[in-house]
Amino acid sequence: MSGYFDAIAPLAYDPDGDGPGFRHYNPDEIVLGKRMEDHLRFAVAYWHSFVWEGGDPFGGRTFDRPWFPADTMELARARADAAFDLFRILGVPYFCFHDHDVRPEGASLTESRDRLNRIADLFAEKMAAGGPKLLWGTANLFSNRRYMSGAATNPDPDVFAYSAATVRACMDVTHRLNGENYVLWGGREGYETLLNTDIGQELDQMGRFLSLVVDYKHKIGFKGTILIEPKPQEPTKHQYDYDVGNVYGFLRRYGLENEVRLNIEQGHAILAGHTFEHELALAAALGIFGSIDMNRNDYQSGWDTDQFPNNVPETALAYYEVLKAGGFTTGGTNFDAKLRRQSLDPEDLVMAHAGAMDVCARGLKAAARMLEDDRLETARRDRYAAWQGAEAQAMLAPGATLDAIADAAEARGLDPQPVSGRQERLENLVNRYV
Known part of the structure; x- marks a missing residue:
């Protein structure tokens, strides 16, 4: 014992207490x-x-x-x-x-x-x-x-x-x-x-x-x-x-x-x-x-x-x-x-x-x-869901070439439209938990 902390008792979990102690940290929770x-x-x-x-x-x-x-x-x-x-x-x-x-x-x-x-x-x-x-x-x-x-x-x-x-x-x-x-x-x-x-x-x-x-x-x-x-x-x-x-x-x-x-x-x-x-x-x-x-x-x-x-x-x-x-x-x-x-x-x-x-x-x-x-992760999975398709996966696979991907895009007449990232909704969702 050093004597430096003699006036202080060990802290305990005491969620409703008014003195020293933990209000939220309960080791056994x-x-x-x-x-x-x-x-x-x-x-x-x-x-x-x-x-x-x-x-x-x-x-x-x-x-x-x-x-x-x-x-x-x-x-x-x-x-x-x-x-x-x-x-x-x-x-x-x-x-x-x-x-x-x-x-x-x-x-x-x-x-x-x-x-x-x-x-x-x-x-x-x-x-x-x-x-x-x-x-x-x-x-x-x-x-x-x-x-x-x-x-x-x-x-x-x-x-x-x-x-x-x-x-x-x-x-x-x-x-x-x-x-x-x-x-x-x-x-x-x-x-x-x-x-x-x-x-x-x-x-x-x-x-x-x-x-x-x-x-x-x-x-x-x-x-x-x-x-x-x-x-x-x-x-x-x-x-x-x-x-x-x-x-x-x-x-x-x-x-x-x-x-x-x-x-x-x-x-x-x-x-x-x-x-x-x-x-x-x-x-x-x-x-x-x-x-x-x-x-x-x-x-x-x-x-x-x-x-x-x-x-x-x-x-x-x-x-x-x-x-x-x-x-x-x-x-x-x-x-x-x-x-x-x-x-x-x-x-x-x-x-x-x-x-x-x-x-x-x-x-x-x-x-x-x-x-x-799981709401945040659901939103994240939904945002990248199209990458689970066969054609999308093929673009990432070994053997894919830039020519093949480009030719397929032209053949399909691709004109992708932006989709909202919904950042503010997700920020509001986080605030419900904290």
């Missing part, structure tokens, strides 16, 4: 034949909840946590105590972390690895005593100045090698803690100017690095999923993992499309100029959907503000795509979200997660109703 907890698979992000100090591009630290600056192992253990207290209060089934979040960096690679392993021992004890499971681990390959020009894509091969050692250590710990996924972040894998950049060289380095990670996964017998997270516009101008379509092209080029899936974040989808549901639907269509980071951005700000979700219609459309994709397997709903820099109290961190979990629960239930009623 059955939705589409499965417990709500098993659908949503909530995870708390260690970094934003316990590492972030409340700064932004225009102001420094505002939070005063008793484990700051966590630059000693003693303070790192105090932070772990507080983290597992929060996990217990929220009753979440999972958590996620970077290596840099949980241990102070050592004077050498070996010391950093040893410190990570010592914290992992502590995690293992807490997990065995009833703590949550590990949804995924990852390595921080962006904060230190050594990564200013990237990690896998760095022009210095020593940084590539250092990154490989860092990832190996974190994969080993993730495997030891029975993590269900391992994530590679591309926070610095991009460039600012072509004047000093060899794009082809850097892409090949990134492809090779990911191939080495996949090989190592199989070597150690890690059964989890390797995930990449698309990250547009941060902090470089041109990210190599910009969005779902971009990452799929990268995976195909290096023969990794059957080995790697995607962790997709709402805030990053918006920064890439897409909706969250677009990125989820495209990943599912391409067979690379894996997991999600559920947050939101301030639409009046031009950067990634990582706010907790509070928009039920947005989350409903997201979970609709998740459910259509068959739901999560090894993935889940990670809150890659942080408090506002004026929200200083322990209760703020608890209530931010509780409110977000309620929003997601409402979104999930609305999405389930939409799927059960």
